[in-house]
Amino acid sequence: MAEQSQTTQAGKGGFFARLRQRLSGGKGLNLASGWLSGRKLDAALEEELETRLLMADAGIGATEKVLHSLRRRIGKAAADNPEQISEALKESIADILRPHQIPLNIDDQHRPFVILVVGVNGSGKTTTIGKLARKFQDSGLKVMLAAGDTYRAAATEQLQAWGERNQVPVISQQPGADPAAVLYDAFEAAKARGIDVLLADTAGRLQNQAGLMTELEKIVRVIAKLDPAAPHETMLVLDASLGQNAVTQATQFHEVIGLTGITMTKLDSGAKGGVLLALAEQLDIPFRYIGIGEQLEDLDVFDADQYVTALLKTSD
Numbered sequence: 001m002a003e004q005s006q007t008t009q010a011g012k013g014g015f016f017a018r019l020r021q022r023l024s025g026g027k028g029l030n031l032a033s034g035w036l037s038g039r040k041l042d043a044a045l046e047e048e049l050e051t052r053l054l055m056a057d058a059g060i061g062a063t064e065k066v067l068h069s070l071r072r073r074i075g076k077a078a079a080d081n082p083e084q085i086s087e088a089l090k091e092s093i094a095d096i097l098r099p100h101q102i103p104l105n106i107d108d109q110h111r112p113f114v115i116l117v118v119g120v121n122g123s124g125k126t127t128t129i130g131k132l133a134r135k136f137q138d139s140g141l142k143v144m145l146a147a148g149d150t151y152r153a154a155a156t157e158q159l160q161a162w163g164e165r166n167q168v169p170v171i172s173q174q175p176g177a178d179p180a181a182v183l184y185d186a187f188e189a190a191k192a193r194g195i196d197v198l199l200a201d202t203a204g205r206l207q208n209q210a211g212l213m214t215e216l217e218k219i220v221r222v223i224a225k226l227d228p229a230a231p232h233e234t235m236l237v238l239d240a241s242l243g244q245n246a247v248t249q250a251t252q253f254h255e256v257i258g259l260t261g262i263t264m265t266k267l268d269s270g271a272k273g274g275v276l277l278a279l280a281e282q283l284d285i286p287f288r289y290i291g292i293g294e295q296l297e298d299l300d301v302f303d304a305d306q307y308v309t310a311l312l313k314t315s316d
Contacts, residue, residue: 015297016306020313022268022292036082041074049089056274056311057243062281066092090308096277097304102286104233104261106141112190112198114223116183116231118216118253121204123239124265124291126155129199130162131291131299137166141196146186147172148179148219149203159201169193179203179215180222187226200231213256220257235261235288240275247278254283265291268298273311 039045046067053063069092074085106113115132119125126149133143145163147170149155156172163170171186183200190198202219203212223230236259238246246264253259262285264276276287287302 015292015300016303016310018298019267019290019292019307020310036086039082039085040080041070041085042079045085046071053274053277056272057278058274059244059247059278059281062096062274062277065096065281066277069095090312093277093311094304094308096280097287097307100276100280100285100287101302101304102261102288103301104235104286104288106136106197107232110227110229110232112144112187112195113232114187114198114200114227114230115233115235116200116202116219116223117235117237118202118257118259119204119237120239120249123204123237125149125204125237126158126162126201127294128237128263128265128289128291128299129159129201130166131296132289133162133166133168133199134296135299136197137168142194143168143197143199144186144190144193144195145170146183146198146200148182148186148201150175150177150179150182151203155201155203180219183219184222184226187223187230213252216257233260234258235263236285237263237265240264240267240273243272243275244278246275247282250279250283250285254285259283259285261286261288263287263289263291263299264302265299268292273307276307 049070050063050067053066054060058066066089070085070088073088073092117125117129129145133145136143143166145159145168147156147159150173153175156175160170160172171182171189173182173185179202186198186200202216220231220234234257236250236253238249240246242249250259250262262279264287267273267290279285289299290302290307291299
């Protein structure tokens with residue numbers, strides 16, 4: 001069952017309209033309607049686009065790809081046609097993002113379907129879990145949460161609050177317990193209760209904390225003993241406002257445990273938005289969701305074309 005089916009087109013329109021409004025308060029590429037008026041694709045315009053893309057955290061590799069694609073699409077004949085340049089720019093950026101637009105599929109053959117959520121402290125992991133729990137519930141799935149962040153009592157309390165809010169069970173142990181043991185118990189409980197989706201929180205860790213990353217590997221091994229295919233989704237939650245550091249985080253988490261999905265949060269809090277281009281250019285990992293706030297409706301399935309429209313500040 002694809003998560004994309006859980007979001008109506010009307011809902012998408014509302015979400016991405018809010019994204020256009022909130023994305024960096026008008027920063028990022030900020031190529032509002034009329035920005036090309038009276039201009040043509042020449043060295044000066046290419047330099048401006050290069051600067052804007054780099055300033056928006058798109059990274060050098062993705063920036064070069066966008067400019068190369070733009071030149072190829074436009075050619076000399078349409079170099080002074082603003083409408084064609086604008087459309088070609090949108091397509092050049094979207095071409096990089098579209099291959100990563102792969103909605104999360106909750107496979108009916110795996111029950112419980114285990115989603116291991118990882119990331120650094122402050123990235124929005126626990127809040128994302130709470131929002132996903134509601135999304136899955138709304139699509140008719142039975143959900144359970146596992147409080148695998150046993151180092152911070154506040155993390156367990158926050159997850160339990162989301163459990164109460166969504167009326168879903170939360171499996172937890174005392175502070176300092178072995179996170180792998182918590183997830184083991186949660187899997188067994190989920191299987192016994194006929195749960196469809198088990199969302200497992202983990203301790204926030206920096207990608208350079210060797211001990212915690214080793215612990216994450218242990219969690220993955222323990223889950224795999226219960227179901228060789230589990231975790232069925234290993235989702236990294238990234239804070240978009242970190243810019244290029246988000247790419248470093250994703251690369252190192254992927255090397256340790258093998259990511260299967262990325263959710264980008266906090267696109268409303270100082271993020272410039274282009275970091276998804278950098279991620280797409282460097283890593284072959286699907287983009288599952290993007291978030292723009294704390295409310296339940298502020299998380300939605302990633303849509304490349306809608307995202308590019310928001311990034312460029314253009315109309316639908």
